[in-house]
Amino acid sequence: MNELRRKIENRAAHVGVIGQGYVGLPLALVFREAGFDVTGFDVDPKKVDAIACGESFIKHIGPERVAAAVKSGRYRATTDFDRLGTCDAILICVPTPLGRHREPDNSYIHSTVREIAKRLRRGQLIVLESTTYPGTTDEEVKPLLEATGLRCPNDFLLAFSPEREDPGRRDHTTRNIPKVVGGVESTSTDCAALLYGAAMEKVVPVSSSRVAESSKLLENVFRSVNIALVNELKMLFDRMDIDVWEVIEAAKSKPFGFMPFYPGPGLGGHCIPLDPFYLSWKAAEYGSWARFIELAGEINTRMPSYVLHRLQRALNEDGKPLKGSRILVLGLAYKANIDDDRESPSYEIIELLREADAHVEYCDPYFSEARKTRRHDLKMRSLPVTAEAFAAFDAVVVATAHDLFKDAALFEHVPLVLDTRNMVEPLFAGGRARPRIVKA
Incomplete structure (x- = not known):
């Protein structure tokens, strides 16, 4: 050696x-x-x-x-x-x-x-x-x-x-x-x-390969559990008519003892949606059950269904059924400004919309065509990032906050925006007329 x-x-x-x-x-x-x-x-x-x-x-x-x-x-x-x-x-x-x-x-x-x-x-x-x-x-x-x-x-x-x-x-x-x-x-x-x-x-x-293996899992369990917490609070605060994003901004003004995590439409990427379950599976070998991991997984996994439910509720308030409505999903990537769609919740949202008989399309400048994944084969192509394309839909679902989507003019003629990333409302902070925005 x-x-x-x-x-x-x-x-x-x-x-x-x-x-x-x-x-x-x-x-x-x-x-x-x-x-x-x-x-x-x-x-x-x-x-x-x-x-x-x-x-x-x-x-x-x-x-x-x-x-x-x-x-x-x-x-x-x-x-x-x-x-x-x-x-x-x-x-x-x-x-x-x-x-x-x-x-x-x-x-x-x-x-x-x-x-x-x-x-x-x-x-x-x-x-x-x-x-x-x-x-x-x-x-x-x-x-x-x-x-x-x-x-x-x-x-x-x-x-x-x-x-x-x-x-x-x-x-x-x-x-x-x-x-x-x-x-x-x-x-x-x-x-x-x-x-x-x-x-x-x-x-x-x-000291060992086992410590190194465990350190990676701890990193991702930490994030999964905290994201699940804010996702659960998002659903709770929605019932109370409280904006979870404003709550987080207020809480993070504390200079100690708090670390902000943000809700979303579900977990994506290769790490957080998968890795914690490696530890919970191994725990069973030792007669233990990683209850925090399993609970966090349950909450995060059901977020795409919550997005669908929130969209259905918002459309109902406009007198429209989800069935037959034209829905545009913004973003296939699991996070902003990358061409990585591994485990992206957008795939699950699109599949759920199809099952509900909605007419669904997607827009993502990083994916001209949806790739076949281990669980999904959408066979779809992206629409262009234009106000004309967006205006043709009954609702636009913001699943990924790409910078290319941060143009208020894109949404001016959209009747309903379901925003899972708190991206659209800040674009209209200047007091200009804005579309109906529902956070989810």
């Missing part, structure tokens, strides 16, 4: 990153920019071809970064997993979805580790970055690798380091977000921390 450490210190280690998506692509670029040779692995030939052409398929990652990395000759992408044998460090960034019954699906991790095991050699460092439940690295990944006859730490090293990507942010990036690292034993921790420290500003070593 001294040779591996020497390679890392001299930037001579060859880094392999499995998965070139929202986590793997920026990670590969950061290591290349730090002076390492990097190979990106992916099963999708379209991604590999795009990278070879210096193109970026993730909007917030500029194509100039990808092009510069490829032009250097020290970053390449491939579908050929036989090249794993040439890598000194292999970082795993593959999806960890939920099954139909909200059970963890680690099949992508297992299949990836089996591919690594076929090429595993002495002197390699393997790091799992995919979010999962405590014990995955030492209980599942390690035995698959040791089935080769090689042993950790004598022959190879193994660690977990949770990804902390937040797509679209400019203030916190892959390079400057502190990197938690925990090995299955101390040598693995030290070597993994050395690797990440060579490319990132701050590394936070912890």
